[in-house]
Amino acid sequence: MRLASVGLPHASKIFNVSTLNKNVLNAEYAVRGAIVIRADEINKQLQNNNHKFPFNDIVFCNIGNPQQLRQKPITFFRNVLSLVTSPELIDNAGLQQTLKPDVFQRARTILSGIDSGSTGAYTHSQGLPSIRKNVANFITRRDNIDDPELINPDSIFLTDGASPGVQNGLKALIRDHNDGIMIPIPQYPLYSASITLCGGQQVGYLLNEQDGWSLEVEELERSLKEATDKGINVRALVIINPGNPTGQVLSKSNMENVIDFCERRGVLLLADEVYQENVYHEKPFLSFLKVAEEMNKLDTVEMISYHSVSKGFLGECGRRGGYFHLSPAIDPGVRDQMYKLSSINLCPNVDGQIMVDLMVNPPKKGEESYEQYNDEKHQILSSLKRRAVKLVDTLNTLDGVSCQTAEGAMYAFPTITIPPKAVEEAKKKNIAPDAYYALCMLEEAGLCVVPGSGFGQKNGTYHFRTTFLPPEEKMDAVLTRVAVFHNNFMTRFA
């Protein structure tokens, strides 16, 4: 992985770690950190047959990357994308015998929404107007909003996945080291890393693990007061719903309290809703926009919401498609500044834009592809639900492991009781105890998970995040590997 050092010694280089921007140096991103880099190394060694590991494959549970673990893409979406990429194929006789009529129709519709007729041209910096219009309609439908004018396509920004949109929002919000952003503990490290890169401060609020990782407004108040007392200007509150890494789904009354909090305290709401399709329990997903609208607060609550094609049942992570929506109360001047930020990168990739278009506008009942689409969608989501239950149940059978129900998203975040002797061992190796646990799981069982310390956790507790994305037929084998490893680990350090 590392390059050989050439020429001058590090210290005499113009550009080295001690002359690098400190915010870059201090940023951490565990989801692709040291353990994943080690997993890649092991993966390479597994290619040759006389490797020294007690397993023959690495199962990557470190990241929500469904298609890496063989989740099938939605056929209709991919076929439409193939046709808009090579429009001459729309009239191909052979294909017309293979693909359903609505595939060709949809490809034509999408191309008619592109002035140049080509997916190879830069689009408007916010993304194609035709697609932003469809996103606005999707939000209006999803949230059952009466006023069709309320969601303005110019308040929608298509992005290369949700992440760059989050980073642009934080870049605009954070002015200096006294500005803080409230993030859940545990959180998705995109937030901590981006806040550090922007030179701002993380203001953590704890989720209540014992109560299914619930979000309590008293804790928001406590965290805000603590930050304010330190002289930090809290600019925004990040809510991840459904939760990552924690998988909880917020209730309506809970969301109402959060909105009241933001209004009362003058804090902007950043609503990360990329897992909105991944809900496995009774509690339905509600968008913060919907809840604010029912509270008649859309005029006052400033909110940015995020969605993505990477999650849900699409799992089209590689497309890097997503969008963010500025709620009606966001200042138009801010919108213009966000436009300028987008324009510096010219535009989001067009295939990702088109995947967003397909996500918000899937085949409808009566269209030729509807049944196949619906079957594929149902199979993926029901299988994810079965795997979620199985994973959590198994984890809870393990000695010293306790895991809350995964109501949504694609992760479990169990507590692990790490024996004192293992904690000592970790100290010797100068790594966090849960990082040591995860490293052992990788070296001994070939399972790549992320230590809780990468997400933040209550002091003195230890966790790891694992996805429940391994293929269903392999799930039992994976869970056995987890169990055997864990029991050995506990015995070894008893």
Added chain:
Amino acid sequence: MRLASVGLPHASKIFNVSTLNKNVLNAEYAVRGAIVIRADEINKQLQNNNHKFPFNDIVFCNIGNPQQLRQKPITFFRNVLSLVTSPELIDNAGLQQTLKPDVFQRARTILSGIDSGSTGAYTHSQGLPSIRKNVANFITRRDNIDDPELINPDSIFLTDGASPGVQNGLKALIRDHNDGIMIPIPQYPLYSASITLCGGQQVGYLLNEQDGWSLEVEELERSLKEATDKGINVRALVIINPGNPTGQVLSKSNMENVIDFCERRGVLLLADEVYQENVYHEKPFLSFLKVAEEMNKLDTVEMISYHSVSKGFLGECGRRGGYFHLSPAIDPGVRDQMYKLSSINLCPNVDGQIMVDLMVNPPKKGEESYEQYNDEKHQILSSLKRRAVKLVDTLNTLDGVSCQTAEGAMYAFPTITIPPKAVEEAKKKNIAPDAYYALCMLEEAGLCVVPGSGFGQKNGTYHFRTTFLPPEEKMDAVLTRVAVFHNNFMTRFA
């Protein structure tokens, strides 16, 4: 374009232009600035037939976006992309009668380089190893480098177009307001905007327009000294070759002097080489890597080079595909930090990665698609050359306009003598004289160009940047619109 303001007055919003990060507020990006926003508005009004404009279409010459102006994509590249997007189509009998065998073969090869077999999975944060290997081979071939080990695939970072790579480099280089980056005047505003966003300082060096926009080391020394005297730490030197907006191609001896300058002054070299395929005159393109290698300075010269699928004859801007390469002398610790920065956005979009793969590895002589590929490539490049010559020649016939030869890239950057009365008029309207000129050209002739002030220009001189991308059959009509507008403008303000 602007949203209606809802709810509270701007001043009482949490998030408004006065509470926004000042670096974001101060960043400027003229290529998609006020004039382009106005052009979009006019474009909308042109849709209805009783519009008030003396023209029926806007010709967008503000941005190097070939396919927006109907440049045809390379058939082989698009067909391969269609197949990897829907792998089941590789075995489609109808397609096998339509497409050439090497299209299927290439699609299989690319898919075999993706562990998951799907373009919908996140890849390695630097991009697929199989593609980075091909990029390394391309550089080795292009620069005729003997040691095949010299270009390490781990020193290649695939990106969503060149721009995010440039921004990550600057983010890592700029530590505080005392750090400066040397940029050409005129420059491509990605650089000025990104430096401002990072809170650093622009250190401009003037190109010599009278000498074909040549780059003179004496001017580099002058600019460096001026900055150092102000207490600015100059971290890096940006060279755009072929030039944007200026179109010049650097000579080998000139590049040798630049490399000596960087070594002598301890300045990192940022080599923007995205126009390397767009060379229309005798002077060949040479990469800075190649020149440094022939000088035996690869051990000491720290350099980052950029390339993209958006330019060249591909013009696949919408794919957002590109890469940057860390020269062998770049510190391995810096590489690891650049990897971390990439990983925060997970990975570049996979279709863009694949387009990079196709760019660096086109059909070879003897393969079924070679002739068609070669014809398409030749047609595009020869037509660009003809249009470059015609545009520059016509501009030079205009009273008060003088334009240097466009040796490369896709732009002309003529000087315009703006009559004092027009300068006054601009002052009244509180915009720069060349912005006023460009605005008039838009309102009166429907041509969208970018004022020179958006790129930087010698004090007291005025320019505009125009592409020579309008379709060849429309070029005469476009040039007539330019000439008629210009003559009217000069007469009106005589």
